[in-house]
Amino acid sequence: MKLEMICTGEEVLxxxxxxxNAAWFANALMEKGIxxxxxxxxxxxxxxxxxxxxxxxxxxxxxxxxxxLGPTSDDLSxxxxxxxxxxxxxxxxxxxxxxxxxFTKNGRVMAASNLKQALLPxxxxxxxxxxxxxxxxxxxxxxxxxxxxxxxxxxxxxxxxDQFIPFVEDRFPLSEPVSVKKLLTLGNGESALADKLEVISxxxxxxxxxxxxxxxxxxxxxxxGQLAIDSIxxxxxxxxxxxxxxxxxxxITTLDQEIxxxxxNSGLTLSVAESCTGGMITSGLxxxxxxxxxxxxxxxxxxxxxxxKVLGVNPHTLDDHGAVSIATVEEMVKGARGILDSDFALxxxxxxxxxxxxDEKPVGTVAIALATKSGVYSQMLKLPSRSRAxxxxxxxxxxxxxxRRELLGEAVIVDYASFSRFSK
Amino acid sequence: MKLEMICTGEEVLxxxxxxxNAAWFANALMEKGIxxxxxxxxxxxxxxxxxxxxxxxxxxxxxxxxxxLGPTSDDLSxxxxxxxxxxxxxxxxxxxxxxxxxFTKNGRVMAASNLKQALLPxxxxxxxxxxxxxxxxxxxxxxxxxxxxxxxxxxxxxxxxDQFIPFVEDRFPLSEPVSVKKLLTLGNGESALADKLEVISxxxxxxxxxxxxxxxxxxxxxxxGQLAIDSIxxxxxxxxxxxxxxxxxxxITTLDQEIxxxxxNSGLTLSVAESCTGGMITSGLxxxxxxxxxxxxxxxxxxxxxxxKVLGVNPHTLDDHGAVSIATVEEMVKGARGILDSDFALxxxxxxxxxxxxDEKPVGTVAIALATKSGVYSQMLKLPSRSRAxxxxxxxxxxxxxxRRELLGEAVIVDYASFSRFSK
Numbered sequence: 001m002k003l004e005m006i007c008t009g010e011e012v013l014x015x016x017x018x019x020x021n022a023a024w025f026a027n028a029l030m031e032k033g034i035x036x037x038x039x040x041x042x043x044x045x046x047x048x049x050x051x052x053x054x055x056x057x058x059x060x061x062x063x064x065x066x067x068x069l070g071p072t073s074d075d076l077s078x079x080x081x082x083x084x085x086x087x088x089x090x091x092x093x094x095x096x097x098x099x100x101x102x103f104t105k106n107g108r109v110m111a112a113s114n115l116k117q118a119l120l121p122x123x124x125x126x127x128x129x130x131x132x133x134x135x136x137x138x139x140x141x142x143x144x145x146x147x148x149x150x151x152x153x154x155x156x157x158x159x160x161x162d163q164f165i166p167f168v169e170d171r172f173p174l175s176e177p178v179s180v181k182k183l184l185t186l187g188n189g190e191s192a193l194a195d196k197l198e199v200i201s202x203x204x205x206x207x208x209x210x211x212x213x214x215x216x217x218x219x220x221x222x223x224x225g226q227l228a229i230d231s232i233x234x235x236x237x238x239x240x241x242x243x244x245x246x247x248x249x250x251x252i253t254t255l256d257q258e259i260x261x262x263x264x265n266s267g268l269t270l271s272v273a274e275s276c277t278g279g280m281i282t283s284g285l286x287x288x289x290x291x292x293x294x295x296x297x298x299x300x301x302x303x304x305x306x307x308x309k310v311l312g313v314n315p316h317t318l319d320d321h322g323a324v325s326i327a328t329v330e331e332m333v334k335g336a337r338g339i340l341d342s343d344f345a346l347x348x349x350x351x352x353x354x355x356x357x358x359d360e361k362p363v364g365t366v367a368i369a370l371a372t373k374s375g376v377y378s379q380m381l382k383l384p385s386r387s388r389a390x391x392x393x394x395x396x397x398x399x400x401x402x403x404r405r406e407l408l409g410e411a412v413i414v415d416y417a418s419f420s421r422f423s424k
Numbered sequence: 425m426k427l428e429m430i431c432t433g434e435e436v437l438x439x440x441x442x443x444x445n446a447a448w449f450a451n452a453l454m455e456k457g458i459x460x461x462x463x464x465x466x467x468x469x470x471x472x473x474x475x476x477x478x479x480x481x482x483x484x485x486x487x488x489x490x491x492x493l494g495p496t497s498d499d500l501s502x503x504x505x506x507x508x509x510x511x512x513x514x515x516x517x518x519x520x521x522x523x524x525x526x527f528t529k530n531g532r533v534m535a536a537s538n539l540k541q542a543l544l545p546x547x548x549x550x551x552x553x554x555x556x557x558x559x560x561x562x563x564x565x566x567x568x569x570x571x572x573x574x575x576x577x578x579x580x581x582x583x584x585x586d587q588f589i590p591f592v593e594d595r596f597p598l599s600e601p602v603s604v605k606k607l608l609t610l611g612n613g614e615s616a617l618a619d620k621l622e623v624i625s626x627x628x629x630x631x632x633x634x635x636x637x638x639x640x641x642x643x644x645x646x647x648x649g650q651l652a653i654d655s656i657x658x659x660x661x662x663x664x665x666x667x668x669x670x671x672x673x674x675x676i677t678t679l680d681q682e683i684x685x686x687x688x689n690s691g692l693t694l695s696v697a698e699s700c701t702g703g704m705i706t707s708g709l710x711x712x713x714x715x716x717x718x719x720x721x722x723x724x725x726x727x728x729x730x731x732x733k734v735l736g737v738n739p740h741t742l743d744d745h746g747a748v749s750i751a752t753v754e755e756m757v758k759g760a761r762g763i764l765d766s767d768f769a770l771x772x773x774x775x776x777x778x779x780x781x782x783d784e785k786p787v788g789t790v791a792i793a794l795a796t797k798s799g800v801y802s803q804m805l806k807l808p809s810r811s812r813a814x815x816x817x818x819x820x821x822x823x824x825x826x827x828r829r830e831l832l833g834e835a836v837i838v839d840y841a842s843f844s845r846f847s848k
Contacts, residue, residue: 013463014450014633019443022465026438037472039437039465041446048461209438272724278710279703282724286702289778289812291726297734298724300696300706305764306721310734340729354713388713 001172003034004060006052007041008067008077009151014043021066021156028157030209032165033178033224036064044068049080057084057142062168064160067151069134071113077148078137082121085141089119092126095135102133127163131155138167145171176205176225181232183219183239184249184258186397187416190217193243200238203231213253215393245414248401255400256284262407263294268343270403272298273311273336275323276350276366280396296340301332311335322361324349326378329367333378337371344406345371346399350381352391365422366395370402370412377402377412380422394419425596427458428484430476431465432491432501433575438467445490445580452581454633456589457602457648460488468492473504481508481566486592488584491575493558495537501572502561506545509565513543516550519559526557551587555579562591569595600629600649605656607643607663608673608682610821611840614641617667624662627655637677639817669838672825679824680708686831687718692767694827696722697735697760699747700774700790704820720764725756735759746785748773750802753791757802761795768830769795770823774805776815789846790819794826794836801826801836804846818843 005025012019019041026036040056042048049068056063068077082089096118103110120126120137127136127147134150136159147167149159185193190210197208197219205228209220219239223229240247249258263270263285272282272295282298285291299310304323307313312335313328321327329349337345350366357363364383369376381398383391398416405412415421429449436443443465450460464480466472473492480487492501506513520542527534544550544561551560551571558574560583571591573583609617614634621632621643629652633644643663647653664671673682687694687709696706696719706722709715723734728747731737737755745751753773761769774790781787788807793800805822807815822840829836839845 011634013460014454019447023443030438036437037467038476041463041465043461052462271730274703276710278715279698279705279707279722279724281703282726283703283707286700286724286726286776286816287813289776291702292780295724295726297726297730298703299734300703300710300719300722300724302706302710302716302719302721303764306695309763310721310723339733340727352710352713356716389711392710 001062001168002060003029003036003062003064003168004056005036005039005064005066006056007039008044008049008065010043010074012067012151013041021151021153024153024157025064025066025160027211028160029165030222031178031180032169033174033176033222034165034168044074044076046076046080046083049076050084053081053084053141053146057144057146060144061172063144063146064164065146065148066156067149069117069136069148069150071111071116071133075116078119078121081124081139081141081146081148085121085123085139087122090122091115092118092120092135095120095126098135099133127159129155129159130162131158136163177229178225179223179229179232181221181223181236182251183221183236183247184213184252184255185217185219185243185246186215186248186255186401187246187418188217188243189418192417193217193219193246196242197239199242200235202235203228206231206235215390215397216248216254218253243417246417248397248404254284255397255404257288259400259403259407260285260288260291262404264290266407267294268407269294269296269340271296271336271340271342271345273332273345273347274298274300275302275307275332275348276352277348277392277396277399278302278352280392281346281348281399284396284400296342297336299336307332312338324351324361324365324367324380326367326369326380329369329380330376330378333369333371333376343373344403346403347371348395348399350391350395352388353386354388364391366391366398368395368399368402370399370406372406377406379413382420382422425486425592426484427453427460427486427488427592428480429460429463429488429490430480431463432468432473432489434467434498436491436575437465445575445577448577448581449488449490449584451635452584453589454646455602455604456593457598457600457646458589458592468498468500470500470504470507473500474508477505477508477565477570481568481570484568485596487568487570488588489570489572490580491573493541493560493572493574495535495540495557499540502543502545505548505563505565505570505572509545509547509563511546514546515539516542516544516559519544519550522559523557551583553579553583554586555582560587601653602649603647603653603656605645605647605660606675607645607660607671608637608676608679609641609643609667609670610639610672610679610825611670611842612641612667613842616841617641617643617670620666621663623666624659626659627652630655630659639814639821640672640678642677667841670841672821672828678708679821679828681712683824683827683831684709684712684715686828688714690831691718692831693718693720693764695720695760695764695766695769697756697769697771698722698724699726699731699756699772700776701772701816701820701823702726702776704816705770705772705823708820708824720766721760723760731756736762748775748785748789748791748804750791750793750804753793753804754800754802757793757795757800767797768827770827771795772819772823774815774819776812778812788815790815792819792823792826794823794830796830801830803837806844806846
């Protein structure tokens with residue numbers, strides 16, 4: 001079975017928007033064991049669309065076409081498909097009725113241009129869109145089934161999940177079941193991960209993939225066939241054995257989500273004092289609804305004066321040790337925790353660069369501390385040769401990981417593969 | 425002239441990485457008045473690459489091929505091109521010498537696999553890569569020039585700018601000069617902008633484009649030909665006249681960059697107190713190197729207790745007016761400014777949702793204040809029917825815009841097209 005995707009739209013082709021639908025689609029298929037073999041991106045010109053539909057329909061078995069189903073004059077996918085097939089457009093009564101009901105229900109008057117969205121090429125199968133005004137449709141042409149979907153991401157995703165994947169599975173059944181296991185890692189680059197995991201002899205049907213969510217890299221264990229699926233726990237264990245502290249979460253995309261879940265469920269509270277991370281630790285948590293249940297405050301004490309005034313850091317500590325030091329970050333974290341007697345506090349102070357480094361404390365030097373009601377843990381990392389953004393995201397990730405370990409009752413301070421630490 | 429792009433790599437096709445090179449490329453060409461007409465994404469299989477090179481070389485005049493020039497076994501672009509042309513690979517002495525010199529200079533031993541990177545299809549023109557170990561090359565095949573570049577973004581971008589664009593301009597000279605003017609807007613959706621600007625009769629050679637950087641939309645005035653270029657100031661003025669307060673910056677991508685530049689240059693200082701924006705205002709500024717020059721502190725006082733303890737908000741104010749109120753946000757902003765007597769402070773307090781709204785203050789209610797040494801400005805916006813993320817980014821943008829207006833000596837509080845405001 002040969003599957004391709006055609007993405008339409010001037011704004012995608014011209015780079016005005018990055019085509020996240022395409023990446024999401026390939027990934028969603030991959031997790032079902034279905035491979036997309038080619039992706040073609042074209043603009044909004046009718047003749048370009050007609051040409052690409054004619055051309056690819058003789059090469060592929062299934063073609064996902066995304067975009068160009070809207071009500072405006074530059075939405076031409078439907079017209080182009082009818083033209084390629086040499087058929088006319090006919091009104092789909094079922095969709096017209098749904099459209100009218102939808103507008104009535106929402107108390108809005110349907111514009112004449114919306115009627116266009118009920119026109120389909122003669123002989124097309126209407127595909128329901130439960131969340132928008134553009135229905136999809138499927139047509140058989142030459143060798144291929146072409147499956148048309150709207151470009152709006154949440155409509156597209158819903159239709160892929162609810163209709164397209166079953167459509168493909170019906171017509172081209174997979175011979176074997178598939179399954180995916182995901183491990184979130186921190187502290188190894190992609191090639192370092194690949195090198196380290198090379199020693200694992202993977203059973204038939206298991207493949208390893210990597211996906212980068214800076215500063216994390218997600219490892220995907222993809223299993224095809226029941227024997228391979230049964231081997232997932234064993235391979236997972238081997239990966240965790242080899243990577244040790246490098247694996248920071250399972251089946252979850254980022255550590256902030258992990259921290260959020262654990263804090264919401266525990267009823268414990270957190271305060272944050274940030275210098276070089278500049279609000280990233282806090283902002284990552286505030287992104288989740290319900291974070292107000294545990295987050296007391298996040299204090300970005302960027303200047304020395306703020307560290308003294310807001311957190312109660314002793315000016316002598318700053319003079320004697322500098323802002324980026326174990327001594328300072330420990331006073332910061334105690335100060336932050338103490339203000340509202342939070343269960344935990346996290347603090348960072350570092351040199352994110354590109355300026356501000358010295359021989360003793362080069363760019364990428366970051367002090368990170370965790371305070372609990374019974375004590376303080378701290379470490380000073382060396383993160384050289386990294387961009388300002390990467391120093392900040394890595395520091396945020398390590399701070400989250402320290403708290404995660406504490407919540408799990410594990411050792412708070414551990415070695416990560418690619419960062420070294422100042423000795424105290 | 426027909427120009428296409430072929431993107432190679434399993435990780436791009438399979439959605440493991442989003443193809444930012446492609447969007448960047450189309451956009452960089454567009455600004456030079458060059459149009460990319462089709463983009464094809466394929467994996468790493470040799471036969472797929474050979475097929476796509478053969479097929480597209482009969483259709484296009486110029487094809488940018490990106491990726492697959494690395495040293496590993498799944499980098500097959502060069503081999504596939506030679507195979508498509510029926511020629512052998514020959515070592516390019518110039519590049520081999522450069523490679524050896526590069527490794528010697530960096531004190532590293534060249535792996536045997538790197539030698540592969542000096543092999544080019546017979547008859548190819550070597551294209552220098554000033555910043556990496558993979559050289560590019562160009563070949564004439566069938567109708568097309570195929571121009572090969574490495575996938576590493578900064579190498580790719582450098583080669584497009586320094587070599588590819590001049591290569592195209594040499595062979596297919598533009599008949600006319602082109603120019604682009606960018607206006608950053610806030611508070612109008614893309615279709616609202618298009619509707620409003622429809623009344624402008626654009627002279628021959630001027631096109632309007634839109635690019636979304638949530639929550640901003642950038643308007644691009646693209647001019648082709650000297651007459652069109654000469655009309656840019658007049659059209660810009662018309663756009664600004666129609667959009668009024670909607671235009672927040674020129675030739676710049678985000679307001680945080682604008683605020684950063686203005687504060688660095690002015691020597692004035694800022695403190696921030698955030699509730700619903702949860703560190704976004706602060707983090708946006710800390711992203712720029714040198715922000716420590718003006719940013720005193722950013723206090724995310726998420727809980728009521730933190731507002732009282734850290735900012736000195738009166739508990740009675742919270743009881744009488746609630747956390748999301750003009751009264752509270754004004755005390756927050758005064759408190760934040762006062763701690764270190766900063767020149768300015770910004771504060772936000774709102775209901776980002778999806779929970780926490782009431783009839784009186786529904787989700788999307790956000791109070792925003794700016795304090796200067798002489799007074800306080802505040803407003804309470806209604807941002808209904810928006811996601812948590814969008815409520816937060818819009819509130820951040822409005823806060824920045826209030827400060828921007830103050831720095832320019834303009835009215836601080838103005839109406840934006842698509843947000844309404846609570847009357848005090």
